[in-house]
Amino acid sequence: MNAFQAPKRTWTGRVREAAVEALPPEKLLPDGQPTYVASWIYIFGVASIAALIVIIGSGTILALKGPAWWHDTGIGHFFNSVHLWAVELFFFAMVVHLWGKYWMAAWRGGRTRVWITGAVTFLVAVPTALTGYVSQQNFDAQWIATQAKDGLNSVGVGAFFNVTNFGQMYSYHVFLLPLAVVGLVAAHVLLVRRHGVVPPFELDRPALATRPPQAGGPPPAAPNGKPPPATPGVGS
Amino acid sequence: MIVLAAVFNLNHPAHVVEWHFIQLSVANLIVIALMFVVFVLAVALPFPGARARAMARRTGGEPE
Numbered sequence: 001m002n003a004f005q006a007p008k009r010t011w012t013g014r015v016r017e018a019a020v021e022a023l024p025p026e027k028l029l030p031d032g033q034p035t036y037v038a039s040w041i042y043i044f045g046v047a048s049i050a051a052l053i054v055i056i057g058s059g060t061i062l063a064l065k066g067p068a069w070w071h072d073t074g075i076g077h078f079f080n081s082v083h084l085w086a087v088e089l090f091f092f093a094m095v096v097h098l099w100g101k102y103w104m105a106a107w108r109g110g111r112t113r114v115w116i117t118g119a120v121t122f123l124v125a126v127p128t129a130l131t132g133y134v135s136q137q138n139f140d141a142q143w144i145a146t147q148a149k150d151g152l153n154s155v156g157v158g159a160f161f162n163v164t165n166f167g168q169m170y171s172y173h174v175f176l177l178p179l180a181v182v183g184l185v186a187a188h189v190l191l192v193r194r195h196g197v198v199p200p201f202e203l204d205r206p207a208l209a210t211r212p213p214q215a216g217g218p219p220p221a222a223p224n225g226k227p228p229p230a231t232p233g234v235g236s
Numbered sequence: 237m238i239v240l241a242a243v244f245n246l247n248h249p250a251h252v253v254e255w256h257f258i259q260l261s262v263a264n265l266i267v268i269a270l271m272f273v274v275f276v277l278a279v280a281l282p283f284p285g286a287r288a289r290a291m292a293r294r295t296g297g298e299p300e
Contacts (some may be wrong), residue, residue, distance in 0.1 A: 038283040040277070088267075100279065
């Protein structure tokens with residue numbers, strides 16, 4: 001084989017080409033967004049991610065130090081509280097963002113997977129929080145676990161999701177469910193980058209697509225029903 | 237913490253609101269109400285600089 005021979009097709013090459021085709025660098029890290037992205041609703045999406053970073057950071061420290069530390073020391077109480085309140089903020093911001101995207105019908109224009117990953121993140125975050133409450137190692141955890149087991153048994157999942165089994169709940173809480181939440185959030189953000197932020201209804205109506213563009217007016221929707229391409233408007 | 241304890245007496249069982257099979261603590265209801273208020277504000281309040289950017293885009297100039 002000499003230096004001028006055509007390279008062999010490899011799986012790594014195919015993955016690289018598919019990744020670059022799906023998310024070229026200018027889409028992955030754009031330096032501008034359409035003007036309609038300047039909305040408080042997206043601030044709550046970013047706030048959810050910021051809260052998630054604090055949750056993962058404080059949770060890692062709590063896991064490393066253990067229950068005696070988070071129950072019996074001042075700094076342990078502090079990190080315990082940071083973890084709890086970051087979770088409260090995470091849910092608060094995520095719900096406001098979710099409501100906003102629901103009323104914007106954010107699944108329009110081929111964005112079904114963007115919407116689904118966001119909604120499923122919320123659904124997976126609920127058992128992530130529940131397993132955290134029952135992993136506290138105190139009377140509160142025992143009370144929540146004994147209440148939750150009745151509800152879970154009534155729907156038939158208690159045999160493999162046993163809230164009174166601390167080891168199982170702790171594994172779910174510090175590894176399996178956070179991995180799912182972080183993976184879903186990463187997929188959600190990458191899908192937003194790929195498909196762009198959903199345009200307002202006015203820019204997405206087919207009637208406007210047939211109207212000649214007016215000077216200074218919004219860009220019309222493409223005839224194939226797809227949203228207009230993202231044009232720089234809001235500097236990032 | 238002492239100041240907060242003086243404002244909110246937490247040394248009692250939680251106050252709850254019951255409606256048929258739905259049972260919610262007042263604390264959770266307050267959080268849900270706050271989420272509604274914040275959602276309405278997020279939709280209604282203009283984003284800082286959004287109008288200037290949109291205007292600049294239409295006229296082809298730089299936002300102030």
